[in-house]
Amino acid sequence: MSPAPQSPRGDIGRRVAARRHQLSLSRQDVALRAGAAPGYIQYVEEQSATPGIGFLLRLADALETTVQELTGGTVDLPGGLGRAAREARMVELDEAECRELLGDHGVGRVALTGGDGPVVLPINYQVLNGEVMFTTGDRSPLAGAAGTEIAFETDHIDDAFSKGWSVLLVGTVRAVEDESEALRLREAAYSGPWAGEGREHVMILTPRRTTGRRIIVADAPEDTR
Template sequence: MDSNDGYRELGRQECLRLMAKAPIGRIVYTRRALPAVLPVNFALDGDDAILLRTSTASELVRAIDGAVVAFEADDVDAAHHSGWSVVVTGTATVVTDPAEHERLARTGPVSWVPAPPEVFVRIEAELVTGRELVGGRTLYGVDLPA
């Protein structure tokens, strides 16, 4: 993809490959008509979905089930002035199919703070965008101080 102002736009497959390496992401949703951001651990389910695992009593589940949300993951190396960021936008739905829930209990993300009973939330990757910092902090080939 093209480089623009020190950033390189990433293609869908590259975005998902990078995202699969990230241990933490941030879900962006609406809470009481205001934007909210919450860090969560997650996993990819194939090339088309982000999976979250949380408590059925979670305020998050009530806020996002059936809603369009954004999900962001990144990796930044402050010492080398490099990194990437990926944003997935799509509809979030609670997994209700018992067979699918059983499959995800074996293969899906593991809660860092288990709170049974748990549910899985799937975010369909309808729009996937990303960019990588390729220039770092340089000017005319000379490193600039941070």
């Protein structure tokens, strides 16, 4: 007898799992925070579940986010729509804090000067031995920037509490010409480019300057990253 087909995992489940991993929490941790059974957290993550608003509120609180974020209500909105907090202050981050926030992979932006002037491009990045690796198309403006200095930025915005952080790296970018080395780096990457196939030209940014800033709001929950 064939096993019953499993329901496809829904968008809420994917967002819950991604946020849980981002916070380095187990399902047991989230269950304790949300007052639920670990089995139900697994069900929400792996099945096409539609939790009630009461549970979603507790789950969002457990994951230090909002119901809007979990349900995808902010997907097509730019970050930073919240009003400025009354008692906010900005602090500079040291290089160690910047490296911690940068993590080992993520999505950021590179700024460079192209033929038509300055341009900013989103990229998926990987951190390898203190350098930032990403891939692009052979004929992209970024591929043409090899041997020049560019800026790379990544950030996080918390609309709920009007706070966030940003990290900026400035340095020279180079192309990996050896195809075997390029293949090794592509295979080591956590993710391929979200923009799709055809972006196999490997670039590496060696930062000469790393800076960052964080907006701190009194009485807001502390960031875990």
